[in-house]
Amino acid sequence: MALIDLSRDIYHKMPRLLNHPSIILTPYSTHDEIRNAEGVKFSSATMAISMGDHAGTHVDAPKHFDAKDGAKSIDELPLEQFFTEAVCLDLSHKPLQSDISIADLEAAVDAASVEIKKGDMVLLHMDFFRRCYGTPGYLTDFPGLTKESAEWLGGKGIGMFGVEAVSPGRPGKNNFEVHLVCRDMGFTHVEGLVNLEKLVGKGRFRFIGFPLKIKGGTGSPIRAVAWLDD
Numbered sequence: 117m118a119l120i121d122l123s124r125d126i127y128h129k130m131p132r133l134l135n136h137p138s139i140i141l142t143p144y145s146t147h148d149e150i151r152n153a154e155g156v157k158f159s160s161a162t163m164a165i166s167m168g169d170h171a172g173t174h175v176d177a178p179k180h181f182d183a184k185d186g187a188k189s190i191d192e193l194p195l196e197q198f199f200t201e202a203v204c205l206d207l208s209h210k211p212l213q214s215d216i217s218i219a220d221l222e223a224a225v226d227a228a229s230v231e232i233k234k235g236d237m238v239l240l241h242m243d244f245f246r247r248c249y250g251t252p253g254y255l256t257d258f259p260g261l262t263k264e265s266a267e268w269l270g271g272k273g274i275g276m277f278g279v280e281a282v283s284p285g286r287p288g289k290n291n292f293e294v295h296l297v298c299r300d301m302g303f304t305h306v307e308g309l310v311n312l313e314k315l316v317g318k319g320r321f322r323f324i325g326f327p328l329k330i331k332g333g334t335g336s337p338i339r340a341v342a343w344l345d346d
Contacts, residue, residue, distance in 0.1 A: 122239075122278075122309045122325075122340035123173040130172065131254055133282050137168040170335045173308040175276070175327055180334040181295040190333035195326065197275055200237050202323035202342065203230045204315035208243035210259040215286060216240070218268045230319060234273035237323040239342075241312035244280040260286040263293035270301035278306035278323075278340070306340060315342055 124130075128141040147159040169190070170176070175198070177190040205224035207216060225232065232238060240261075248254045258281035261269075266285070269277055277284070284305045285294035298304050306325060315321065322343035327336030 117346060118344045120311055120314050120342040120344065122311050122342055123338070124308050124310055126167070126172045126337065131249075131282075132168075132171060133255060136170050137166070139168075139171050140164075140166040167337075169330055169333045169337070170307075172337050173306065173310070173325075173340050174335050174337045175306045175325065176295075176298070176304050176335045177327075177333060178299065178304065179332075182299045189331070190327050190336045191329045191331050193327070198326045198338070199322070199324050200235055200275055201233065202237035202239060202321055203228065203232060204239040204241055204312055204318065204321075204342075206241050206316045207259065208241055208313070208316075210242055212244075212247065212253065212257045212259065213286070214259045215262050215290065216242075216259055216265050217262065218265050221265055221268055228317065228319070232269075232272040232274065235275045236272070237306075238269060238272075238274050238277040239309065239312055239315060239323070240277060240279050241316055242280055243313065245310050246313075255282055256287055258283070258286070260284060260290055261294050262290055263297055266294045266297040267301065270297055270303055274303050276304050276306060278309050278312075280309050280312060282307055306338065309340055315344075318344055321345070 130139050142164050144162045144164040147161050151158050178187045179189045242259045244258045283291045285291035325338040325340040327338050330336050
């Protein structure tokens, strides 16, 4: 068994879309603070964390993109949705700021010699993190799905798909439409993944990415992991 970490580090003032809260990490107590109880000296260190429910590597809950009463929050989604079979499609050849078409997805499936099955997590490797992390383009220059290619994935009956970028579709109209496809076809997506290049050519594997149990949450940071059999 091999576990591959697919999660970004969470750190102070890490990049995030400007319509989400800034991520703030700060020491709350330190080992410089000594407590004394009945002659026993002790110190402990803790941190205070302030961030939105879409910080770092995270999953969107239906409540994020579906305004209807009854749209599920993150704490209402079944845990089975986050421990599932998965495949990774190699789209690393796509230029920055380009759209991922149905033809691109079909070619990637053929190249990977995999079948997308009902309930799968489909990871889309675009080599974006390596190309753009730490630059202003990280928030804007990623390749992304279109309404049509998102519907193609939805037509396979997937449970989720995942991308390295901060959004699943190109900024603006495409991104909004991809979110609405998720709403209308009943699946969701993970954003902010890393290390997807390590899954190219690996066939089928397990994806694990349990969310925090945030009451009423519109999403949640996850510790995304790929589980590969030896």
